[in-house]
Amino acid sequence: MKIVQINKENWTDGLKKLSEIYRLFGPVKEDDFHNFKELEQGQLPDLNCLNTRLSPKSIIYPQSEVMFEYTLDENQKDHHILKEVKKDYSPQAVIGIRPCDAKAFALVRLNFDTPEHQDPYWLKAYEATTLVGLACESPCSSCFCTTAGCGPYHEEELDLLLIDSGDQYWAKIITDKGKVFLKAAGWTQTVDEKTALKEIKAKKQAAEDKICSTVNTDKLREIETNELYNAPFWEEVSFSCINCGTCTYVCPTCWCFDIQDENLGSSGCRMRNWDSCMYPLFTAHGSGHNPRDTKLHRVRQRFMHKLKYYVDKYDTGIQCVGCGRCVRLCPVNIDIRRVCELMNSHAVMTD
């Protein structure tokens, strides 16, 4: 069994059963736009949303997260010693995640799960999560997933892929986690797989054909780092940047963080918060020296990281899934597609 049919009339009922086992997350519209939220009892994910304003990365990697607790009260035996906090890593599922946002977890995983060190917070949350993807039928004009190693029907990192087919969803099973999820929902109706696969293939092609935006990345690996670093276009590229963190915070593949101690009276916690390479303080030394002290440095860092350093370090392509959020939300319209083109063609020029 590879594909299961979910009749939409059974949707609500299945979700109800699931909510007894999983914490469910899905796109919810609040005011003018959608975001992923934990679904309340009986609340349905809005699968008509184009994509959410913010990426679902915060479900696995919250913007603020407590790492340790401690007491500063010297009358306590364990004062000044950090203690692990008890976290809820019970099963959770993200329903309606787009293939691009799911693939992003694969890119981020390379950072948090390394041979030398494993980030326990990210990994435990990741392992507790079932990703139920929703194939993208109407990609946005600023989506460029197909040339960013992804696509509207891309299956990487997903446990299930839902395909909307009128009165029903087809659920393509990708992992065992996905199988367990379907079973818990009571969605088990089999289909004539041959016919379904044929239709899915056609729909996939149609969706991919709708992607009108592309990037070229073929030359990024071969060009010398310093060649690209010293390229003349960075002044022009970075001019309009206001050094806010929007691009990095809305990005599903940005992972940088800061660690802070917060005290309240004699107790406190060590927590981590998202941070951004766009902020000057990100790299400022205690002495005042800052290796990336101009916005040119910082803008260059962001693009070099995504499109060159990452490419070189892991050899799995660019650190971008083409979701287009940074393109749509940058307050001054700095467009990664344009910068990628500049970088890639600079490589051609210096061949």
Added chain:
Amino acid sequence: MLSYIDKIKEISIRLLKECRVEMVIGFRKGTVPMMNEPHFAKSPEDVENFVWDSNCGINLCNYFTNRGEKIGILAKGCDSRNIVTHIIENKIKRDQLVIIGVPCKGMIDKRKISAMFEGEIGEVIENENNITVKGDGFEKNLNKKDVLQQNCAICIHRNPVIHDELVGELVEEQIDVDRYEDVREIEALPPQEKATYFEKLLEPCIRCYACRNACPLCYCPTCFTDESRPQWVGKGQDPTDVSTFHFLRAYHCAGRCTDCGACERSCPVGINMRVFTKKLEKDCLELFEWEAGLDPDVRPPLDTYRPGDPDEFIK
């Protein structure tokens, strides 16, 4: 307003050719609908990329801060008042700038327009008074007046208050505008409801600081939010820290904000943080008869003392 572009290019080329400036700061066409990108021209050839339409809402004063060269800068009414504020605060010298004044009829509200349509907007075509919004399966004409940014709809200084060049005829100023309807509504709320209102307003904030960084007046080398010694504000998503950031930022703009709307326009999650700066603007007007950025030779209320300053709050 669309016709300004020829004049903008002509002036920019002239200024660059005559070496009166080393760069002109303007806009180039954006890559997504209803967006333009701040851009500079250092040679007459670069000027070719300049555009002007109703998507030039970013305040360009942000881009001359801490630059040393002589700069030509495009300035709408609100931007020109911002320049005046910078001059008053010794942040820039008047003679470092050649101000290219742009009489403005308002910028269109990207957020509002996007929210009017279910699907994605593919293209927005603009003429003098209308825009045509096109998308997958829809096309609609809208009167620009109905879809202006809120700060533009209630603007009473559309013409530059200070300029060396002008790109077109001055436009008629709006009169009888009620600038503070929304502020009064909030003022009337009892304290607890007010607190709840602000909490709800700021709930979506992701602390990306786009509002702060889009604001030309937020030029502090290290913002109080980023200070570590002492650390005034926590760095996490605690609602108290988030609102402390927004409240204090607004206070820092008291008597300085020219309501250019760049903060609101920049916010990726659609927070109307202008209610804070507008409240302070209203107070400055009512208590000190002060409107920011109108005259480089008048000191602002927060650095002058007059015997008649209101002091009823002191018991």
Added chain:
Amino acid sequence: MGIEPDRLQFSWVSSAEATKFVQVATEVTLAIKDLGPNKNLVKTMPKVA
């Protein structure tokens, strides 16, 4: 900001005006006791998710 007006009070008290200081301090204390503890903009320990 949602802070009750009585919670924040201003007064001029010269160092020579001990009586006035006592009076102001008493009045402010009473006013604030009436209001009860402040609930707005009070930070709590971050939640462990």
Added chain:
Amino acid sequence: MQNPYMPYPVRIDNITVETEDKNLKTFRFVFLNPEDEEKFNYHSGQFAELSVTGKGEIPIGIASSPTEKGFVTFTVNKVGLVSSYLHAMEEGDIMGVRGPLGNWYPWEQMEGKNVVIIGGGFAFTTLRSSIVYMLDPANRSKFKDIHVIYGARTPGMLLYWDELIEWEKRDDINMHITVDGTDDPNWKYNTGFVPTMAEQKAPPGGEDTYAVVCGPPIMIKFTQPVLDKLDYSHDRIIMSLENRMKCGIGMCGRCNIGKEFVCKDGPVFTLAELNRTPREY
């Protein structure tokens, strides 16, 4: 899954003021749980995050040598929030040490070779660790000639004074202590900047000689041409970098120079490696 962010609890065992301006103090830590000392198995050149509970962490090079048992030491310059607080702490106070982190000087490669240590100011900490390590009776025979060129602004700003003098007296290490200037008429050692001293005292480069350089940017800038002149190849010039760090394990994203993380792929790089990467340090 072991939590790489969890520091080992330690007690401050001893605090020594190192310099006349009192801005540098050496902290000797003893692990609260003796078994943690074994887990904290390090090499000279590595660093650790000093965790001051309630304030935060700072990355500091390990100043003690793996040959010294029962404690670890760190010399800390007072600059920011955490280091200032640390400077106000007292012997007996409890805090944390997380590590060891990063790579180390290429000890295996340097075996059988001459080692020239060039250090300036307070960047001498991991170099001290290295010297103690090499001079350990079990290790000294593994290396050929050892030269140390170490300078500070004034005699009072030199770290580890007593040890420097002891090393001066030994014949298995060539010490060249220098200061930028001094009005002390009894100053017995060199006067002059580190690069100048290196030019005069360092042996010529070659297959058999490694230079380990650690110091302020200005010293590094002027030392490099000297080493070029002395024919040191860039893959035999070893440098240790500093950048702002938080996680120390290559995850938080801020300390990179090009694709390398200073915290994880470094802090030790050869000059040849650094030449290939953006100089964002």
